[in-house]
Amino acid sequence: MSLITSLQWMVRKGFWNGVARAKYRMTRPKNVTTVAVRRSPVTLIPFTESFPAIPVAGIRVAKQVPQDERQAVAEIMMRLFANFCRVWSPMQAGRPDIATNPHQALDEAYSRPHRRAVLRKAAAVRLDPQRMLRTPTMPVELQIPADLGMLALRGPYAGYLRKASHSPDCFEWDIEGLRSYSHHSDLYAPWAHVLFKADPAQASLIPVRIRCELGSVHPRDAHWALATRIAVCAATTHTALVRHWTWTHLIGGEYFSAATRTHLAPDHPLCRLLWPHMVGTHTSNRLATLGQLMPDGDFEAIYSLTYSGLCQLIGKAGQDFNLRSCDPDEDARDRGLLESGLPMQTFWNCRRIFRVFQAHAERYLRLYFADEDIRTDQSIRNWLSELTRLLPNGLGLASAPLTCAALARVVARFMYLASVQHEQLGTQLWNYQLWAHTHPVRVYRDGRRLPEDVYQRLVNSNYVLNVVRAPLLQDYAPLALVETGRPERHPRAEAAFAQLRVDLARLQRKMERKPWAPWTLYPADLEANINA
Ligand SMILES: [Fe+2]
Secondary structure, eight states: OOHHHHHHHHHHHHHHHHHHHHHHHHOOOOOOSOOOSSOOOOOEEEHHHHOTTSOOOSOEEESSOOGGGOOHHHHHHHHHHHHHHHHSOSOOTTOOBOOSSHHHHHHHHSOHHHHHHHHHHHHHTTOOGGGSOOOOOOOGGGSSSOOHHHHTTSSTTGGGEEEOTTOTTEEEEEEGGGGGSOBOTTBOOSOEEEEEEEETTTTEEEEEEEEETTEEEOTTSTTHHHHHHHHHHHHHHHIIIIIIIIIIIIIIIHHHHHHHHHHSOTTSHHHHHHGGGTTTHHHHHHHHHHHHTSTTSHHHHHSSBOHHHHHHHHHHHGGGOOGGGGSHHHHHHHTTOTTSOOOOHHHHHHHHHHHHHHHHHHHHHHHHOOHHHHHHOHHHHHHHHHHHHHSTTOOOOOSSOOOHHHHHHHHHHHHHIIIIIHHHHTGGGGGTTTOTTTSOSSOBTTOOOOBHHHHHHHHHHHHHHTOOOOBSSSOOGGGSOOOSSOTTHHHHHHHHHHHHHHHHHHHHHHHTTSOOOTTOOOGGGOBSSSOO
């Protein structure tokens, strides 16, 4: 390799690492407790009208960012970088593979300046040390080879496991849908179907067959390790592009915010309850689209799909969004897991947090509404019917008459989407994707490891995903409505908001009695919403 290409790489890497650090430094936790003074209806338009360079069909986005969310300078900068990326890319063809030792590979890409920026940011915003970005920790299940059985039960991919229909003790990951989208020819196609068998003696899952581009592969076959890598690649590709980006941001987040802003006035009690979990969504989705989904953006550079395959996937996968996946009990029931007897650590973790949200929402709603009021409140009816219309698969509400408890469950699902689901499918990948030796975002046909430009892009993209956002554990009392006709209700609403913090802090303390683990979702780590 010539001295000139090495120098070019040094300059290129230095510049784009500087851009990633600047994004990290410039993002401040949002104030999520100040509600806009006026109602700010959102008109949704086809994605391609907002982003003509990105051929994603079937998804709608806000025509304009609401006034109270606007970040004009940040948007100009993001457009500038998205265009500059095409002129002077962060990628440089011909770079060598990353180091064989995963810790060395990480140290070379996650540089001291990256880490210094984290410390400085934490000091600048007086961040609770518990919430500071830790250096990635390798989960035990990512030692060689990756333990698919454990990955299926805890961590970001736990949501893929479902009961297989043909046998009572068989389970599966079905990530075959990705085979419909074009991928780069030097990479294995990022799709797989994994069949697991329950091992009651060990209370665990054992992968017994992986179907992928290599054919049907079994544990004793020579290609088992390679098939395992392809399966992990399929899971992480689907998680990042579909579950995190398309479902959580573009569908769940965007439509939730649009319906809330359009149908609930700022002084409607339900708006106050939802506000911290949606404010900032439209501007944040816009900025992230410019960084990740433009041609030559992060998604195209990191994952296995071609640009047209990527855009087709996002447009099509949006239709599979189901809000019930944000309701751990309903989701586990849908996947046939409730009575499975498996040690579903992530499910238990998520369910405990969901139940805190559910209790909070119901406690708060009952301050303002009886079941009958819920059914007759025109704003709530409009909000519900708009979301039923917009969300693929609707709200998943039972057809029985609407009650406070049922509405609280819907509210809890949106709170869960914005905090727990976003953490699990987005920021938590920090502890998974950077261990590329067993957790590859691409699997090369010639057996090479990730080239260093792809890995650097992956590190920077995950780094920016972990910017400091508004914490979930905070004081929401300023959201409590002051009503001239009902002055006694204001302190009770403040107390209801305070109780959420008390309950989450109690859960945090309980969880801290066990050793920290990279797959665990702690209330203290969660954010109020998906927005940066
Ligand atoms: Fe995100």
